[in-house]
Amino acid sequence: MSMNRQETEQLIQEVLEVYPEATGKQRAKHLMANDPTLEKSNKCIVANKKALPGVMTARGCAYAGAKGVVWGPVKDVVNISHGPVGCGQFSRAGRRNYITGHSGVNVFADMNFTSDFQEKDVVFGGDKKLAKIIAEIDTLFPLAKGVTVQSECPIGLIGDDIEAVAKKSAKEIGKPVVPVRCEGFRGVSQSLGHHVANDSLRDWILHNRDDDNSFESTPYDVAITGDYNIGGDAWSSRVLIEEMGLRVIAQWSGDGSIPEMQTTRHAKLNLLHCYRSMNYISRHLEEKYGIPYLEYNFFGPTQIAASLRKIAAHFDDTIKANAERVIARHQPMQDAIIAKYRPRLEGKRVMLFVGGLRPRHVIGAYEDLGMEIIGAGYEFAHNDDYDRTFKELQDGALIYDDATSFELEAFVERLKPDLIGSGIKEKYVFHKMGIPFRQMHSWDYSGPYHGYDGFAVFARDMDMTINNPCWKNMQAPWKRAGAETLQQVA
Amino acid sequence: MPNVMLRNNAAGELTFYITKKDHEETVVALEHAGPGTWGGEMELSDGSRFYLEPFAQPPKLPLTVRVKRL
Numbered sequence: 001m002s003m004n005r006q007e008t009e010q011l012i013q014e015v016l017e018v019y020p021e022a023t024g025k026q027r028a029k030h031l032m033a034n035d036p037t038l039e040k041s042n043k044c045i046v047a048n049k050k051a052l053p054g055v056m057t058a059r060g061c062a063y064a065g066a067k068g069v070v071w072g073p074v075k076d077v078v079n080i081s082h083g084p085v086g087c088g089q090f091s092r093a094g095r096r097n098y099i100t101g102h103s104g105v106n107v108f109a110d111m112n113f114t115s116d117f118q119e120k121d122v123v124f125g126g127d128k129k130l131a132k133i134i135a136e137i138d139t140l141f142p143l144a145k146g147v148t149v150q151s152e153c154p155i156g157l158i159g160d161d162i163e164a165v166a167k168k169s170a171k172e173i174g175k176p177v178v179p180v181r182c183e184g185f186r187g188v189s190q191s192l193g194h195h196v197a198n199d200s201l202r203d204w205i206l207h208n209r210d211d212d213n214s215f216e217s218t219p220y221d222v223a224i225t226g227d228y229n230i231g232g233d234a235w236s237s238r239v240l241i242e243e244m245g246l247r248v249i250a251q252w253s254g255d256g257s258i259p260e261m262q263t264t265r266h267a268k269l270n271l272l273h274c275y276r277s278m279n280y281i282s283r284h285l286e287e288k289y290g291i292p293y294l295e296y297n298f299f300g301p302t303q304i305a306a307s308l309r310k311i312a313a314h315f316d317d318t319i320k321a322n323a324e325r326v327i328a329r330h331q332p333m334q335d336a337i338i339a340k341y342r343p344r345l346e347g348k349r350v351m352l353f354v355g356g357l358r359p360r361h362v363i364g365a366y367e368d369l370g371m372e373i374i375g376a377g378y379e380f381a382h383n384d385d386y387d388r389t390f391k392e393l394q395d396g397a398l399i400y401d402d403a404t405s406f407e408l409e410a411f412v413e414r415l416k417p418d419l420i421g422s423g424i425k426e427k428y429v430f431h432k433m434g435i436p437f438r439q440m441h442s443w444d445y446s447g448p449y450h451g452y453d454g455f456a457v458f459a460r461d462m463d464m465t466i467n468n469p470c471w472k473n474m475q476a477p478w479k480r481a482g483a484e485t486l487q488q489v490a
Numbered sequence: 491m492p493n494v495m496l497r498n499n500a501a502g503e504l505t506f507y508i509t510k511k512d513h514e515e516t517v518v519a520l521e522h523a524g525p526g527t528w529g530g531e532m533e534l535s536d537g538s539r540f541y542l543e544p545f546a547q548p549p550k551l552p553l554t555v556r557v558k559r560l
């Protein structure tokens with residue numbers, strides 16, 4: 001029983017009532033009922049604005065966007081979390097960006113490097129320490145292809161000149177050293193961190209080998225951008241693209257490397273999965289090197305087939321025929337998955353609240369399983385993400401931007417969904433409310449979810465979450481109906 | 491004088507993207523649309539108007555340019 005637009009609007013009004021007037025007015029602009037006919041979102045929803053004081057937001061910081069999302073998965077650089085130890089340690093390996101290689105020898109993405117700021121560094125500045133760390137890293141890890149300096153809050157506050165250190169150290173060690181100005185206080189969410197990281201890739205890495213033409217390219221070279229290989233996502237996507245006869249020459253940035261990024265300019269097409277975090281570099285690649293980008297979606301067989309065809313349309317007839325063959329080969333396996341899980345999941349109602357892309361991308365996968373999305377929202381999306389969301393979502397569905405924890409709980413209490421997909425901060429709250437929950441940032445320690453292989457895992461995970469017998473045991477045995485007879489027997 | 495990126499989208503329309511604001515609009519009217527002079531006053535789908543110093547020839551897109559808000 002999905003709600004129509006009017007009912008949704010009314011629900012929003014009721015939930016907003018508890019706020020003081022000014023807060024309520026502000027928050028009202030971030031909530032709406034979906035209208036799939038809308039093309040533009042800037043008239044009907046406000047996004048990418050600072051969270052209000054006094055409400056709890058689920059957002060992260062710019063450092064999380066730059067170090068955690070974009071730079072973190074690049075396997076052959078050493079990312080120094082420059083500042084106190086906590087930011088780096090608490091963000092280490094949480095997203096499970098899988099990599100190949102030997103940890104600590106030629107890959108470093110699963111390690112934590114930090115300058116471990118102490119009081120004296122804050123008082124006297126940390127530039128000397130940073131230079132020393134970079135030299136030390138070069139001695140200890142000679143196979144690292146570069147070093148990045150991911151600034152945490154104190155660096156910006158005390159005014160350290162990491163750019164100068166980076167330039168000097170880069171000369172000394174003969175490798176790129178990238179200063180990333182992603183101090184956590186910049187911007188309103190981690191989204192700015194993505195942008196800062198994209199810009200640093202553009203300014204310090206991308207063009208370094210522009211005069212080296214030793215790479216032999218083919219007309220079938222493509223790059224995958226905006227795939228962070230969470231639980232192996234990029235690998236399960238890559239196999240499909242290769243199966244249709246294309247050659248993947250770069251992965252950005254899951255299991256990616258600096259040389260791959262520098263050869264990206266030879267690609268004929270740039271496949272962009274996460275628009276939110278990598279549209280910046282994609283636009284740059286298009287402007288500077290003439291590589292068009294194509295947004296695609298590898299969640300669920302319907303979207304995958306559509307995306308494979310869309311990709312193939314950029315190439316010749318062999319590739320187009322190959323795409324059809326790939327789809328035909330996988331379809332029976334996908335049908336079997338749907339035949340197995342759909343009867344167990346049909347009609348289940350889902351609410352999503354994740355990052356900046358997935359709420360619109362996973363809708364197709366849920367619909368393939370017969371499920372329905374009744375509410376969706378982003379933590380840090382911008383208006384261009386909402387533009388892309390309206391068409392995917394059913395009429396009247398609830399949309400919430402940067403929902404506060406109060407709003408989310410209130411909506412859930414009223415809508416009573418069968419499944420919630422959101423982040424780790426929300427997970428245990430909803431578990432305690434007795435509602436099945438999947439952590440959709442890093443697939444709840446599962447995955448991959450991209451590609452045909454990923455859909456098998458996705459379907460199984462949704463089933464085992466929703467149909468888990470534990471949800472029937474949310475009440476203490478002595479409070480259940482029929483408990484009295486039990487007692488009497490005892 | 492915002493920095494904007496002009497590009498043709500998949501449907502062949504000219505789009506106007508304000509980098510700093512993540513704001514994308516299509517251009518609905520362009521004063522000089524070539525061949526020859528290209529640029530001048532442009533009107534966007536949201537009704538706002540900008541001025542682009544005209545090029546002698548239509549440039550290769552995408553391209554980042556500075557425009558003036560009118």
Ligand code: SF4
Nearest residue numbers: 061063087152153184
């Ligand atoms: S906000 Fe600052 S201190 Fe907190 S995690 Fe981000 S960079 Fe670290």
